[in-house]
Amino acid sequence: MRKGVQLILAVACCLLLNTAGWAWAGSIVGVVKPQGLRSPEGILVYVAKAPAGPTxxxxxxxxxxxxxxxxxxxxxxxxxxxxxxxxxxxxxxxxxxxxxxxxxxxxxxxxxxxxxxxxxxxxxxxxxxxxxxxxxxxxxxxxxNPYFALTDKEGRFTIPDQSYLGAHDVKDVPPLSPGKYLVKTWHEKLKTAKKKIEISAAGDTTIVFKPKRGAPGVLYK
Amino acid sequence: MSKKKALSAILLGLAVAVAAPLFLVHEAHEVRTHEIEFTAKKYGYSPARIIVNRGDTVVLRPTSLDVTHGFLLDGYDVEAVIKQQGLAYLKYTWTDDEGKAHTDWDKVREVEFTADKSGKFTFRCTQTCGNLHPFMTGELIVQDNTPYHVAVSLSVWLTLSLLLWAHTGSDSEIHRAWRVNLLEAVPLLKRAVKARSFQFLVIVPNLVFFYLFMLSGLWGSPVGNRNIAIIFVWILWWTLLKALMLPFGGRVWCLMCPLPAPGEWLSRKALTAVRYLNKPLRGLHHRFLGLNMDWPKKLRNIWLQNALFLVLISFGIILLTRPVATAIVFLVILAATLALPLIFRNRTFCLYLCPIGGFLGTYSMAACTELRAIDPKVCRNHKDKCCLVGGEGGWACPWGEYVGNMDRNNNCGLCTECIKSCPEDNVGVFLRPFGSDLNLRSFDEVFNVLIMLMVALVFSVTMLGPWDSIKQAANVTESRQVFLFLTYLGVVLGLTVVVFPSMFLLASKAAQILAGGRVMCRDIALRVAYIFIPLGMFVWVAFSLPQVMINYSYILSVLSDPLGLGWDLFGTAAYPFKPFHPETIPILQGVLVLAGLFFGLNRGFASLSALLTSRRETTRAMVIPSVLALVVVNVFLKLYMG
Structure with missing residues (x-):
């Protein structure tokens, strides 16, 4: 019985460390404050160029x-x-x-x-x-690539969105490794907003987008 | 009680009347979310009344059961278009970097808002969905509905205060009316009305509009709110008539009414000139085209007008929304006004048949304007009585009035013929206090006053209320529910012809008993009925004014496209539907109804005090009629604000 509990604790610790490790390695968090939308919900934020992964x-x-x-x-x-x-x-x-x-x-x-x-x-x-x-x-x-997220009612997002990916059977998405990335937004009524960011090994990278009303561009050039 | 003490009591009462509803707030309640399956169909919403507490969240899941409808909530920035199968588009606005405002619509399943303002707010359809579209409304009641409670409280305070104030006055006080002769004060006006062409020039533009409305009614758009006949006649003209012309000018509309003009010109065989006979023909110095008969004596009252008015209002909602119905009524009136002058002398149609002539007469008694002899002695000493029988300068009064003994506005159409015909220059148009003519003379007039008040109530319920079933019942030509229509008609006529007149007679009888029983009940009733003239006038304004505030955009759009043919004459054809401060309407209506109560009781007291010998008797006689007026006012307050 005691061994069983120890095993569960050990697995839990590993999972915790693993999840925390993703954050350290570079979750992108932020908020989108659009101009000319009734609600900031449902805006796609995605990493335009990411290293090819196993997904x-x-x-x-x-x-x-x-x-x-x-x-x-x-x-x-x-x-x-x-x-x-x-x-x-x-x-x-x-x-x-x-x-x-x-x-x-x-x-x-x-x-x-x-x-x-x-x-x-x-x-x-x-x-x-x-x-x-x-x-x-x-x-x-x-x-x-799986490094995208849809904004919530307040316009917030976290990349990668593990709950969304998990709900659609996309599992084992590794965190983004440290480096420079281009992050963009897409919404049918908003001009594409983009930002270059650098993910460090130290933790989350925070971005604020303020896209303006207009026609969006393509996802990838 | 001395006047000083009475005044102190009245002021203290006012403080209590205003403060009590503010402190009588319902006990604290938890903020709730109301999730409502919300349906729209011609011509109403379900639920028709949404009652929530302040701070609650309302989540509507809208769907239409027939055609596309709108949802515009007064006082809140919420507007949606409702389609079938739970589909809705919610409007939102935003401003770009240059400060320019933009609008867009989002497809939604739910419309959510927080009810953060208390009071009564109407939601209304914005999509032209059928004949009764302008009357498709529902109500959001956000409790505590403080404005309504304050209005109810003030109505009670007002009634008690007026009775107290009247009771404390002394018997020797005499009402001294001021008046100003406008013809002396404004010489230009005198020159204008003295001109033979004055009435002709006033009528001609209206005649042009009248024929345009006829054309539009017959061949223009069948959609009421896209047809100039409906918008200009029943929205603009009706409101101007009730809110401006009647209270300030009395029967000034009769001066410019285009309907009887062609018949009058035909019978006179002249547009502006006077055809004077030296030798009078049956009392008048004119020979008219036709039989020159006089209207039967038995019919010289407004009973026929009352009956015709009731017939018209029985189909009121149809008349107000179907251009062709309006045009047909015009045509019938035109035919009558062309035929009658060839049989009878004078304006018999206007005096005895015009459906609106009855209330124009009774309500003009309260108007701030009167046409009277400057010095009645001059009239008495003048042998020829040119105003009555005609003179070289003007036609005999088409309304059969003798200016010398005229003490009421009822039968004065302000045609200004007497001003022109009087060789003594003894006729003036005077400004005077509101509610100066105090004597109703017969029960046809009393009945007119009573039915007018009840018709205002019926119209308010049918057209402004949120009850779809009542609209369907009244809208028989579209709904085809004949039994429902007959039931509606039974209720309307029962209320106007039986119930309210009976209540009035009982109140009059009670007033007679309380006054000591020395005066006949009939005389008391004629005086007490006067209460309902100012009250009726204000209630009609309360009914009519919101029509313009809500529908003014239609006035602008039909001005550019009068026939509904796609024209854009002034660039306003596509002017968007945007009510003018609609959130103020319940307050405005409440103020108007309370003003009606004030003037009604005040003038009713003045009318009674001219009949009864002492103030004590008058005050006692006023108690029950005042309570009746208070009840009526509270029905209107409930309807408009509750």
Whole structure:
């Protein structure tokens, strides 16, 4: 019994040290204060250039729901090679399509209760529409590394967002190693804001973005 | 009690009346979040009334059950467009670096706000969703509703104070009215009204507008708030009539009304000139085109006008929202005003048939303007009585009035013919205190005063209230619910014709008994009814003024596009719907209703005191009618502020 407790404590200590080690190695925390948005929630903050890691997007599971004549969520960041399921949980048929360069597809009209899946193999912005309902619109942001986060209601974010990644079966994302990075924002109604930062081994790096109203740029040049 | 003591008691009462509602705050409550499934459908919201405490958070999950609706909450910066299946767009504004304001909409499932201001706030539809769109409202009541409680408290204080103040006055006090002859004070005005073309020139622009409104009503947009006939007649003109013309100018509208003018010109065979006969024809120095008959004596009252007014208001909400209905009513009136002068002399339509003529007459009694003889003795000594029978300078009074013994405004259309016809230059237009003509003479006039008050109540409930079912019942041509409409009609007519007149008669009987029983109940009733003239006038202003404050943007847009054909004459066709300080409306309405109570009781007392011998009797007689007025006022306060 005593040995069992010791083992659990040892594992817990290792986990704690491991998590703390990520923070030391460089979590990016900060806040986005946008101009011209009703709420600072749902703005993507991402590391534009990051070292290629072992993360495999093809195992990740993402869902873009269709209910009450809307796509939910409105902005869905995914990893390149991820598969996104499009269930129709509405009362009427929908027809999801995209004309975006990052992924062109047309799922055709399908009935409530059915679901279709698309794999996103190129990074970029995918503008989703429904052929039946003009007002339905959402964005899938295909990212080439897991170092991104969506802002919360107060505009705060932490990169990498382990809870978001974990919820979509993206596990074992290592912390960013010390070095220089370019961090950018994306929102459909905001000009892209970017900042160069340097992550040190000492701890978190804090950034404040103040993006202005306007059209965003592409995710990656 | 001496006047000094009474004044002290009144002031102390005022302090209590204002302070009590402020201290009688409900016990402290926990801040709550109200999550509400919120539906919109023609022409109302569910729930129609949202009652929360100050500081609570309200989360609405809006959806439309039919077409796209709007949601604009007075006093709060919350505006949304509500679509079907739980879809809504929430408006927000922001300012760029150059200080320029921008607006955008976010697709949302919930509309959340904190109820941080207490009082009553109306939410209203912003999307033209159908005929009754301008009346699609709901109410947010944020407790403690202090403004409402203060208004109720003040109404009680006002009633008690006026009774106390009246009671302490001495019998020898005589009401001395001041008056100023405007024709002497403003010589230019005198020159203008003396001109033969004066009334013609005043009428012509209105006639042009009138025909434009007819065209627009018949062939313009069928959407009420996009049609100049509806907006200009029932929003702008009605408010101007109630809030400005009647209280300040009496029947000044009759001077410029375009409806009877063509018929009058036809019967006179002249636009401006006077056709004078040296030898009078049946009492008048004029021969009119047609039969030259006189209106039957039995019908020389306003009962027909009362009945026609009730017919019109039975379909009031249809008339107010359907341009074609307004145009048809105009056409019928035009036909009547063209035909009648060929049969009867004088303005018989205006005097006995015009649906609004009845209340123009009774309400003009309180107006601040009067046309009277400068010196009645001059009239008495003048043999020809040119004002009544016609003179070389002007037509015989089309309203059948003799200026020499005129002591009320009721039947004076201010046409200014008597000013022109009087060879003695003995007619003036006077400014005077509000509520100077105190004598209602018959029960047709009393009935008019009573139904006007009740119609204001009915219109307030139907059009300003948040109750969708009442609107549906009244809107029979669209809802097709005939049984509901008949029920609505039964309630409306029962209230206006039976219930309130009965309450009034009981109050009058009680007043007669309390006054000592020496005066006939009929005479008391004629005097007591005067209370409801100023009260009715102020209540109508309280009903009408918000219509302009809410809908003024439609005035600007239809001005640029009068026929609803997509024109933009003055660049205001797309002027956005933005009510003018709508959060002040309940307060404004409360103040107006209280002012009506004050003037009503004050003038009612003056009217009674001219009949009864002592102040003691008068005060006693005023008690029950005052309570009735207080009850009526509190019904309006509840409706507007509660």
């Amino acid at each position: 495999d997007g093809s195992q990740a599971k993402f869902i873009m729901d269709q209910t009450q004549l809307a796509f939910i969520p409105h902005i869905l960041p995914v990893l390149v090679d991820s598969k996104v399921e499009f269930p129709n949980n509405d009362k009427v048929a929908h027809n999801v399509f995209s004309l975006s360069r990052a992924k062109k597809f047309n799922l055709g009209s399908y009935q409530p209760g059915e679901a279709k899946t698309v794999q996103f193999d190129q990074p970029g912005v995918v503008d989703l529409r429904c052929d039946v309902h003009q007002e339905m619109n959402a964005y899938i942001l295909v990212l080439n």
